[in-house]
Amino acid sequence: MRIRAAVGRDGIVEVRVLMSHEMESGQRTEAGAVVPAWFINQVTATHNGRTVMTAQWGPAVSKNPYFAFKFRGGKAGDKISLRWTDNRNETRTDEATIA
Amino acid sequence: MPYGEGRREFLKTGGGWSLVAMLAAAGMLPSAAALADWNQAAFDGKNVAETLKALGIEPATTSASLVLTVPDIADNGAVVPVQILSRLAGTTRLALMVEKNPSTLTAVFEILPDAVADVATRIKMAQTSNVVAIAVAEGKVYSATKEVKVTLGGCGT
Known part of the structure; x- marks a missing residue:
């Protein structure tokens, strides 16, 4: 994952994340066969151990x-961690430092 | 713990959820709440009313304090930028729906106490359709709707 996190005005942290995943819709066919759905279904963002x-x-x-969100209570140097789980129960976690 | 392919294999062979649950119990994952089951019924919903029911929330009334930002025209239905901003006090949940997609519900965001009700992502749209944003704030349900004209559908991607 590429994670960019920065403290903006009012001390609100803006986080922007790019994840690498096929996000196969389950609607697509290849050589007449439906390609099974394969997609991230849960995402969790954690700051200093709190979700x-x-x-x-x-x-x-x-x-x-692409996923962008904002939260309060973070400061420069803190860690922000992102975790996704997909419908095959594979998971990935990455961490970034708030700028 | 290494994040490489070895770990993926380990997870695959380790029995999926049971291993995740084990790690959670051992305090190695951030939060039990984050492991709430994926709402299959809600994501199977074929219209807004059905989807709201599956999410366990009431029918919505429109609100100008809920701002849905989408393009008027999307040349590529595979990548349509969407932003939902709720200025409603006490917003705890946001949902994003596309009326004419094969499944109506696209995403649900839980706005925990320190989060700001302002999220953005990119979605697929099969065809020209209304996009509906839902916000739950202090137990009430609000919606904002905008039509996006899709030139090339993103269903096959």
């Missing part, structure tokens, strides 16, 4: 998902 945002996604989120 600040969670999301449930369907297969209609675009390939290589």
